[in-house]
Amino acid sequence: MKKTLLILGFFCCVVTSSKAQVVGTEIGDIAPEIDLPDTKGNLVALSSLRGGLVLVDFWASWCGPCIKEQPALLKLYTTYPDKLSIYSVSMDTKKPLWLAAIAKGKLPWTQVSDLKYWKSPVVGDYMLQSVPLNFLVDKNGIILAKNIHGNALNEMVKSLLTAQ
Template identity: 80%
Template sequence: MKKTLLIFGFLCCVITASNAQVVGSEIGDIAPEIELPDAKGENVVLSSLRGSLVLIDFWASWCGPCIKEQPLLVKLHNAYPDKLSIYGVSMDTKKPLWTAAIAKGKLPWINVSDFKYWKSPVVNDYKLQSVPLNFLIDKNGIIIAKNIHGKALEDKINELLVQ
């Protein structure tokens, strides 16, 4: 009987541990924390946006597809100003190019960068291999979609926020 109870207890622990949520970059994971400076040099913490849907957008001023998608992001930001937060993480290495791209694109959301490009800690945390790359995070910080762009991104955000 003791042996059976021990085995049962062990199996319960294994099952419980396997269902525990982990910090990672896959759908269902808790999004890794990001704390980087904005254009004014003030650190902005990703988790400060909890409570709303968050799009983490990895981009760069030199990335054509990134710049091409910005009008859609502006449209979505303007459509859901109180429900959708965008946290732009730039892979730029030169602040003037980054701030000029923000101004030119009229990007009203939070934009951060440490100008370390591929040496930034966020590269490993989010398994970044190229830009553009994005992650859609629910109000609790859980990744619910990743690397969706264009109409698929627009449809997903509309589906989640139109109620």
């Protein structure tokens, strides 16, 4: 009887203390859906990459820090080709500049943009105020980290992927 009461008490504590998952941009939230056209005009949903670790990366061809970060992202992407996806959302308004930056950087991962700059619905969904901005999302779409760059990003990805 004591064992049953103990289990029942534990279960009640778990149920009453659990926090419901919400869609949002805080760590622990479900990342808002993004469904934008890629470089060829095909819609690519962020949720289509679920099942693995995803870095949602907001950038623009005119953003110096964004361009400077791309070689490190390329190295990270090639280090974990089957375990890490990158979903880059460009804030460019001119497709030729966007495509030229992708080609120059030799960026092989998913690239999307609606070419609306700050008028895109994604800006509000992700509370975007400036670029670069990123979100590291787990296989279930849960935000693990945000605005993480450089060595901190490398170490977090390494620890998450080597723990699997």
